Amino acid sequence: xxxxxxxxxxxxxxxxxxxxxxxxxxxxxxxxxxxxxxxxxxxxxxxxxxxxxxxxxxxxxxxxxxxxxxxxxxxxxxxxxxxxxxxxxxxxxxxxxxxxxxxxxxxxxxxxxxxxxxxxxxxxxxxxxxxxxxxxxxxxxxxxxxxxxxxxxxxxxxxxxxxxxxxxxxxxxxxxxxxxxxxxxxxxxxxxxxxxxxxxxxxxxxxxxxxxxxxxxxxxxxxxxxx
Numbered sequence: 001x002x003x004x005x006x007x008x009x010x011x012x013x014x015x016x017x018x019x020x021x022x023x024x025x026x027x028x029x030x031x032x033x034x035x036x037x038x039x040x041x042x043x044x045x046x047x048x049x050x051x052x053x054x055x056x057x058x059x060x061x062x063x064x065x066x067x068x069x070x071x072x073x074x075x076x077x078x079x080x081x082x083x084x085x086x087x088x089x090x091x092x093x094x095x096x097x098x099x100x101x102x103x104x105x106x107x108x109x110x111x112x113x114x115x116x117x118x119x120x121x122x123x124x125x126x127x128x129x130x131x132x133x134x135x136x137x138x139x140x141x142x143x144x145x146x147x148x149x150x151x152x153x154x155x156x157x158x159x160x161x162x163x164x165x166x167x168x169x170x171x172x173x174x175x176x177x178x179x180x181x182x183x184x185x186x187x188x189x190x191x192x193x194x195x196x197x198x199x200x201x202x203x204x205x206x207x208x209x210x211x212x213x214x215x216x217x218x219x220x221x222x223x224x225x226x227x
Contacts, residue, residue, distance in 0.1 A: 021172040023180040027187075030096055031089070034075035042068045097187040101196070104167040105160070110142030114171055140170035152198050160197045 046065065053063040069078040077092055106112040110121040110131045120134050121142075131142055149159040156162070165181065172180050181193065190196050 020175045021180075022176045023172060023183045026172075027093055027096055027183075031077070031092060034073075034092070035077060038068065038071050038073055038076040038078065041073060042071050045071070093187050094189065097184055101164065101184070101188075104164050104171075105148075107140055107167060108143050108148060108160075108163045109146065114139045140167055150198055152194060161194050164193065164197060 049066070050063040052058070053060070067078075069076070071078070074095070075092075077088055103112060107114065110126075110128070111119060113120045113131075113135045115138055116135050121131055128142065128144065132138075143158060143163065148163060149156040151159055154161075165177075168180050168184070169177055185191075185193050188196050
């Protein structure tokens with residue numbers, strides 16, 4: 001879900017208070033908006049085809065109607081490479097939730113913020129001081145030491161699962177926290193959130209590196225951003 005202006009504007013689409021957001025409702029809003037965008041792109045591209053065909057006196061077939069599934073947007077629910085029916089929607093939801101998890105990790109490292117648009121920290125060498133210069137009172141603050149443990153047990157108070165839970169509460173409130181957490185888990189098709197967030201793919205950071213710190217039980221990979 002990596003929206004240009006963060007998640008805050010999406011709250012207003014639901015007409016609810018920011019501290020009472022059901023992810024199932026929010027995802028439905030996103031899905032509906034993706035249908036609208038896809039249909040609009042299809043309309044514009046159809047007009048372009050017709051005008052170009054007329055301008056250059058091309059064969060009439062180039063101005064004929066063409067399938068909306070050929071619109072080259074990853075958001076398109078009708079894209080030809082996707083399966084049809086309920087499985088297609090399931091895949092769309094999984095993609096959006098995956099993006100949400102990715103966005104959350106970006107917020108943990110200060111790359112994004114729930115309160116400000118665009119990138120917040122994007123250059124190597126930037127610090128929390130630079131972050132707070134942009135976001136003085138963040139709804140969800142980035143990690144202080146810029147290191148997130150990725151482990152398969154509850155050994156750290158600031159491990160990636162704990163931080164994602166904090167993100168869900170900050171972004172969508174406490175009222176539906178358990179339902180939202182279950183929705184994320186179900187949408188990703190895993191038994192627990194830790195299964196996904198502790199996977200090898202998660203351990204590779206945005207800079208493509210990995211780091212680890214020894215614990216009394218087993219090595220604990222710790223994702224580190226380029227901040």
